Amino acid sequence: MGGMIWYLFAVMAGASAVVVAANKNVVHCGFALLFTLLGVGAMYAFLGADFLAATQMIVYVGGILVLVLFAVMMTHKVQAVRLREELIQPFAALGTALLVLALILLVVHRTAWPLAAGHEPAPTTAQIGREFLTTFLFPFEFASVLLLVAMMGAAMIIRDRKPREASPGDSAAEVPGGPAAGLPGGSAAGLPGGPATGLPGGASGQAQGGA
Amino acid sequence: MDPIISTALVILLLPLLSFVVLFFFGERLPRRGDWVGVGALGVCLLLALVIFGHFWGRHDPTYRIEQGWTWLSIDRLHIDAGILIDGMTAVMLVVVTLVSFLVHVFSTSYMHGDRRYSRYFAFLGWFTFSMLGIVLSNSLFFLYVFWELVGLASYLLIGFWFHKPSAAAANKKAFLTNRVGDFGFWLGILFFFTAVGSFRYLDLFTGVASGMLAGKTLTIAGVLLFMGCVGKSAQVPLHVWLPDAMEGPTPVSALIHAATMVAAGVYMTARLFPLFSPTALLVIAYVGAITAFFAATIALVATDIKKGLAYSTISQLGYMVMAVGVGGVVSGMFHLTTHAAFKALLFLGSGSVIHAVHTQEMPEMGGLRRKLPITFITFTLGTLAIAGVPPFAGFFSKDAILGDALAFAMEKPQHFLPFVLALLAAALTAFYMFRMVYLTFAGKPRDQHKYEHAHEGSWAITGPLIVLAMLSVCAGWGGWFGRFVAKPGPVVIDHAAHSMGAMGGMHGMSGMGGTSGMGGMHEMPASPSPAPALATDATSGAPTSAAPATGSEHAGHEGHTMMGEAAPAAGAATADAAEHAAHAAHIRHTAHRRAMLLSLLVAGTGILLSTLTYLRRSISSAGAQAALPRVYQLLNRKYYFDEFYGVVVGRGLFLWNAALAAFDKHVIDGLVNGAGYATRGISWLFGMYDRYFVDGLVNGTGELIRQFGSLARQAQTGRIQTYFLGVISGLVLLIILYKAVLMP
């Protein structure tokens, strides 16, 4: 009976994955991904990884998937819905994917895995927490910093950039030492940065003014 | 921790601190933060001088301090980060911090008012940090890491004015050219690592000496290592990036592209000298000699003052590389040191000139000695030094190199070419440097307008010039360099000394600080392999070889005696070896005397010719151009290297791709179509069944091949998915190959 339920979830995950790969409708893909992720979460439960199963539900199904669907919605103009689309290099992709699949299956079924003696799955949450705060403290902290940086980075990237107003300080730096504009170096002022021929055109003006 | 080691760590980290502060807060600091960089480097310089003084007092070129920390430990792979300080390091520390400090000071005036002023100083700090890392590292791994970091700093600073298209192109060119060299360098490092199992210099020396890597493999690995030097030190044929790198600000050219970074290749070659087989050294010698000569000929016709100096730098680097190649580690490093002083001086002097007249073209200068007296005097002193006029610094170092090259040629007469090329290059150097002085400072102003507006810069410009000029005059006196660097003798494997006592000796003082090390750090574990003892150590302990005798023989000699290598160490003190050593020392002795006379002669000739041509005008340079139009054209176009690369790399790849496309289009498609038509014709005869069946098959095949054909044609789509496809299928193929072919 347990086997039947396992196969149910496995088929659900696998079939949805195929749908993600092959379906031409982007929204359908998103929902198929949802089912795949649910199936993988169920696999974690079967494997006795209760914490992971919960994490999978919360982070993936709750977080990432919503993000993905948001992205789908935001990147398609509502007026001109064109959700369907063609594949590129489908045959090559199919061939490669099948090759990968065949290779892995061959390895999986040919190898004599050194199976350890079975043990009863026990709740792992407490153990995971302990490990994270002792042995794996550094990776754990590192991951949290990574998440923070990723969050800030994402915010930076999609921030709406308004053309910045030129501050008075900037414009002053651009045309240094106004009176010295008669210098040959003054020709550099035509360029935005100042220097024109490998010499600091702006600098000359300042030095002249100071002298 | 040993106080010297902690001092070195402070020296290493201060410029990094300066970088961080300036990068993030530079714009908000008073004076836009330039004092942070200048101050940090000032402290660094003082600390470097402390270390320098310590080694000066020791008077022992084999003395070394080393300390390591485990950086990465995965299973059997251990990579240590460590600091190695010996005489060579002490000298390099002073060179790097001194030039960097002076360039910082110079830049406060030169870059004044630049829009990205504080960013510029941040980059300078970043560069100094990376360069010090190269100098201090005790393993190839970290040498490579910092090697790439200076490359990055160089990239950022060449393209500092990136809004100029030429600067943007120049830094790209520098980066790509260096990639070619560094690729070989990394391969070489991996060669040594796989054979010896460690990145640490001392382990590698021991490993090579005990034959873990020998014969052709050792030669190949050595030449690959040397490729790193070819790229970074701009040796032929990868020299093309350095002249273009002059697009960067002039102080940057002085610091990175004259005094320090480009010398890193030479430093690396000298540091790793025991890793090179005799054949590899021969390659090094020839590459260096050819570079020295060719670059000098190009410098003859340069009209851009910075480009001229750039080719001069390439030529001098070739000198140093050749010196290492012929076995003159000491003379090569000595020339590196003196060259850092006078070439930085020349570049900063040119910067002062450019600052004054706003052009880099020498035909638009002339007569500037009256307007820029300090620049003129210091620049002339630098020129005298580089031309090899006694008693200036360049004379001693160049003479030492020529002596080594001549000794090499006398021992192996079939390899006389490096010496001849070096001698010619010396004459050319004297000629073109004086040409530069005459064109810039002597005669009448050729552009009256620019001349009238020229004026000497502030103390920040002239101060560094004066300091460097003093060094260019006296850096060669007294044979001080022999206190710091000696030619590494063959590593002796002493099985009897396989005890902790010997290990302690090998690690220098590092053993003492081990117990008081900070938490998490620990002393580098003593390797269980036989303790290496430098042969020079061995000879000083057991003076049965000819070393003392030759030493006293040399003592009567003058200045450059100290420059002569320590007599070749004779591990086994047989009579034969002693006799041979005495013979070699004799050759070296005579070689140095002859080389000195010859170098004086050629330098004098060069200066004389230059004076006649450009000061007295009794020889017409235009006449010479007209007489040898082909030669002039060849030199002016820099031997067509750029065009060559443009054709071979650029056009060649394009043609190759076009040929592939044409092959796809005509041959493969033709074949497929031909097969399709032929089969269709036949199948028509065989009726409907055949037609549907066979046709389907054939068209399917055709379609498949066409798909693959178009795939191959699209190999360069710029689309990441195609590349990903290639990666995945390549990976799968590799696994299959591995299982099926290699492990049946």
Next chain:
Amino acid sequence: MLEIGLRHYLTLAALLLSAGVFTVISRRNAVVILMGVELILNAAALSFVAFSRYVTTGIVGQLVAVFVVVVAAAEAAVALAIVLAIFRNFQTVHVNQVDRLRK
């Protein structure tokens, strides 16, 4: 019916991986490509957990899987931000039309 064992999980993981590879290679839409990456990451995490249950019997495999989830979350956030930025600049999310580097 056989008892569910290591090979079953690995087979499922292989299937997910191949589907992910196909998706990444063949789709035009950047968002779907990201979905493919998620599939690949899930396949890897699943096999980690399976190995940890059947071969090593420790908990390390599960820890690694947690890190995979973390990386996936970070990746999704940044990558989707990039997709939105691309969409704003090019008015498309089709990767084959965003090839300015080629020119």
